[in-house]
Amino acid sequence: MTTASASQTQTPTHKPxxxxxxxxxxTQYRPWFFTLNIILWTxxxxxxxxxxxxxxxxxxxxxxxxxxxxWSWLNATMLVVAIAVTDFSxxxxxxxxxxTWIRYWLQIETLLRRNLVRYLLTAAGSRHLPESSGEAVSRxxxxxxxxxxxxxxxxxxxxxxxxxxxALAIMVRIDPLITSVIIVPLIAMxxxxxxxTPYIRNFRKRFRRDxxxxxxxxxxxxxxxxxxxxxxxxxxxxxxxxxxxxxxRKSALRDSLLRELLRLxxxxxxxxxxxxxxxxxxxxxxxxxFSIGDFALFADYLxxxxxxxxxxxxxxxxxxxxxxxxxxxHKLLQDSPAGEVTRLERxxxxxxxxxxxxxxxxxxxxxxSDQQHVSRETFxxxxxxxxxxxYPNGTRGIQNVSFKVQRGxxxxxxxxxxxxxxxxxxALLGLVPRATGTICWNxxxxxxxxxxxxxx
Numbered sequence: 001m002t003t004a005s006a007s008q009t010q011t012p013t014h015k016p017x018x019x020x021x022x023x024x025x026x027t028q029y030r031p032w033f034f035t036l037n038i039i040l041w042t043x044x045x046x047x048x049x050x051x052x053x054x055x056x057x058x059x060x061x062x063x064x065x066x067x068x069x070x071w072s073w074l075n076a077t078m079l080v081v082a083i084a085v086t087d088f089s090x091x092x093x094x095x096x097x098x099x100t101w102i103r104y105w106l107q108i109e110t111l112l113r114r115n116l117v118r119y120l121l122t123a124a125g126s127r128h129l130p131e132s133s134g135e136a137v138s139r140x141x142x143x144x145x146x147x148x149x150x151x152x153x154x155x156x157x158x159x160x161x162x163x164x165x166x167a168l169a170i171m172v173r174i175d176p177l178i179t180s181v182i183i184v185p186l187i188a189m190x191x192x193x194x195x196x197t198p199y200i201r202n203f204r205k206r207f208r209r210d211x212x213x214x215x216x217x218x219x220x221x222x223x224x225x226x227x228x229x230x231x232x233x234x235x236x237x238x239x240x241x242x243x244x245x246x247x248x249r250k251s252a253l254r255d256s257l258l259r260e261l262l263r264l265x266x267x268x269x270x271x272x273x274x275x276x277x278x279x280x281x282x283x284x285x286x287x288x289x290f291s292i293g294d295f296a297l298f299a300d301y302l303x304x305x306x307x308x309x310x311x312x313x314x315x316x317x318x319x320x321x322x323x324x325x326x327x328x329x330h331k332l333l334q335d336s337p338a339g340e341v342t343r344l345e346r347x348x349x350x351x352x353x354x355x356x357x358x359x360x361x362x363x364x365x366x367x368x369s370d371q372q373h374v375s376r377e378t379f380x381x382x383x384x385x386x387x388x389x390x391y392p393n394g395t396r397g398i399q400n401v402s403f404k405v406q407r408g409x410x411x412x413x414x415x416x417x418x419x420x421x422x423x424x425x426x427a428l429l430g431l432v433p434r435a436t437g438t439i440c441w442n443x444x445x446x447x448x449x450x451x452x453x454x455x456x
Contacts, residue, residue, distance in 0.1 A: 199258060
């Protein structure tokens, strides 16, 4: 008896969502925790506004000038105390914020990796990976990290934006001309970053692809070590491994170099702007239109604005990297719905969580309904009839394999290297789509072995 496998039915490929759509979905996971992170980091990044104003008031008081916002009545001692309290408060916010962010960061990484692994192990139909298993491991390991780095930009973004807008408003109020001149280089760097976006995406894709090639080669080498030794090809294997590493080194260098050049450019734009201030302020100080406190405030705000502009430039490039990460994760799942990568479900991470119950719920949801009638409680007999599978290149595979395994019996499958022992197991477990054949468990046909043969 020979039947076509149900797993051969062509499943339509779902297009990935946009980066913003994926991000909106992730922000719905424990939204109160995400909001708490935004509040803490907004307070952290915007608190230097008060620090700058107090510094200006201190220098204006010491020099006998008029302090901004009418703070000239405060004496120097009170201002020093206020500056110290502001700085220590910011350190306290940072300590609380970093603890909260790390917990949220690890949860999001775990959620993404759980979604990837769960779908690969439990979704209906065979899970024939688009690339090798080593490349799949690389994607599960690396891509969630890129996404979390982008989420970090979202968490920091509101505080950075508030500081930038308010600081510029204060600086414009003091001297519009100087403010407009020093901001031009910083804006130019953001535009340069945006212009380099295609190169950022391409370099990141090449680096990820070359990293996967190295990971895949290591994985394949471990499984084929006996064949390599039997053929005496150790030297050739080492040479190929070296060539893969050299290719990865070059792509990693390009990716890192472009990223660091952009960061260096953003940082140097701040130094350039500070130099412009020194040239323009000298005359303003002589004319008493610019106080010592104004200069202290400009110097303090400018350093932070320089970092903020670098932040916005890096956020633009990280947006592209996150988009590549989402695309690669979606491609790994192939026929999954577009939102499977960011599927929101409770993670049993709490100390008192019922992990066993959560696992049972996951297995119950993932297991197809047409397999519920097959008894999974007691094994009696496994029957395989005319099982066949051929690899896409047509050079390897299995043809019409039939056997029975009864409860209490001992069955051995042998063969030379490359005979198809591993392929038989993969076809039996539904890891590759069988071309023909049936699989029966306790006399009942298993239509979707990929979902049925999973650990209890």
